[in-house]
Amino acid sequence: MKKLVNVRLGGRVRSIVFDGDRVASIEEGALPAAPGDIDGKGLIAIPGLVDVHAHGCLGLDTMDADFAKMAVFRAKHGTTTWLPTSMTAYREDLERVCSATRDVPGARLPGIHLEGPHIAASRKGAQNADCIRMPDLEELRSLRPAAIRVTVAPELPGALEYVRGAAAMGVSVTLGHTDATFEQTCAAFDAGATCLTHAFNAMPGIHHRKPGPIGAAHAKGAYIELISDGFHVAPAVVYMMYKAFGPDRIVFISDSIRPAGGPEGEYDCGGLRVFLKNGEARLEDGTIAGSTATLWDCVCRAVSFGIPFEDAVKMATATPAAAAGLDAGTIAPGRPADVLLVDDSGAAPALRSVILRGETFDPPQD
Numbered sequence: 001m002k003k004l005v006n007v008r009l010g011g012r013v014r015s016i017v018f019d020g021d022r023v024a025s026i027e028e029g030a031l032p033a034a035p036g037d038i039d040g041k042g043l044i045a046i047p048g049l050v051d052v053h054a055h056g057c058l059g060l061d062t063m064d065a066d067f068a069k070m071a072v073f074r075a076k077h078g079t080t081t082w083l084p085t086s087m088t089a090y091r092e093d094l095e096r097v098c099s100a101t102r103d104v105p106g107a108r109l110p111g112i113h114l115e116g117p118h119i120a121a122s123r124k125g126a127q128n129a130d131c132i133r134m135p136d137l138e139e140l141r142s143l144r145p146a147a148i149r150v151t152v153a154p155e156l157p158g159a160l161e162y163v164r165g166a167a168a169m170g171v172s173v174t175l176g177h178t179d180a181t182f183e184q185t186c187a188a189f190d191a192g193a194t195c196l197t198h199a200f201n202a203m204p205g206i207h208h209r210k211p212g213p214i215g216a217a218h219a220k221g222a223y224i225e226l227i228s229d230g231f232h233v234a235p236a237v238v239y240m241m242y243k244a245f246g247p248d249r250i251v252f253i254s255d256s257i258r259p260a261g262g263p264e265g266e267y268d269c270g271g272l273r274v275f276l277k278n279g280e281a282r283l284e285d286g287t288i289a290g291s292t293a294t295l296w297d298c299v300c301r302a303v304s305f306g307i308p309f310e311d312a313v314k315m316a317t318a319t320p321a322a323a324a325g326l327d328a329g330t331i332a333p334g335r336p337a338d339v340l341l342v343d344d345s346g347a348a349p350a351l352r353s354v355i356l357r358g359e360t361f362d363p364p365q366d
Helices: 068-076 091-099 137-142 159-168 182-191 212-219 235-245 295-304 309-314 318-324
Strands: 002-009 012-019 022-028 044-047 049-054 079-086 112-115 147-152 172-175 223-226 250-252 265-269 272-277 280-283 288-290 339-343 350-356 359-361
Touching: 049 112, 049 295, 049 318, 068 079, 068 350, 079 091, 091 112, 091 137, 137 159, 147 159, 159 172, 159 182, 172 182, 182 212, 212 223, 212 235, 223 235, 235 250, 235 295, 250 295, 250 318, 272 288, 295 309
Parallel strands: 002 044, 049 079, 079 112, 112 147, 147 172, 223 250
Antiparallel strands: 002 012, 012 022, 044 339, 265 272, 272 280, 280 288, 339 350, 350 359
16 A cells, blocks of 8 residues: 655644555554655645635636546646536536536546526626526436536525425535525525525625625525635635634635636636736626636635634635535545645745645646
8 A cells, every 4th residue: 555654644743544546544653655655754734625616727617518637737736626617508508517527637526516507697797697597406407416516596586496406406505696685595594505605706795784695604504615815805804704604614715717827818708708917807897707716826825814724724625525515625544545745834835745546746836
């Protein structure tokens, strides 16, 4: 069995034994590296990151239904489990995405996150208004078993029945692209929704007399997705939400789109023109179109906002895995052999190596 030796895990020097693509055991203390073993060189070992909401990168998008290059890009940047996230699109296009092969090198792809098409037109953001339609459980059934997570606006006609039916299928339901009131959102959480999609973005904010969807998520003990890139949500607000919800309920996401990792210029995203300039992706009218950050970027920026590194890691690993019901996000016997090696000796944590399915490759170095 291959070993990862001489790493810091949970504050102690340990060695991790791999059995193929799973962790077999964790042993106390450093061990000499035998041929074929990996020497951690005293670096910190953390779980591979889990991104449950990411659309594209490198000029590619989930709607292209070709995941191979994107999965490798994400793995090289520390994301070892990824839910390709669709745009609000026509049914035949969603069926094509959900029937595409997910058995590709790079980050694991356990399923698809459907962001829409059942969203509020008033909060569509960078989604195609022509493709918005009312909740339809029959359509969702046609996209199973690939579709394992879905974003829906809870105020739409039939939304509560849709939430109940989706939850009964084992689909993780998150609420977003919505103008719902506090009461409507609470009703959807009571019906089986468990999360809020990219909190603050494409929804009302918190008002002292109208707490809205964010207030409902707090009241109901739900998870919230948060884009901690410092652009979609101000650093002070990211920290405020961390203090209000805690690391067990905040799900860091990248929400990265086609321009991520690519040059500045114009891109087509779901039939809409998106312009990347100075690291910001926007529609022609200035609407924020999505993120160009990786999930590792979001972790590092959260640390720069004052969030402890251990908690920032949890919000990008164990918490998103729990929110979406995924076998990922922790280092323990029987769990996936997906480990990141991190150097904390500088001003900011640095990603030094990625171990995916027990095999090592080096991430890009700045």
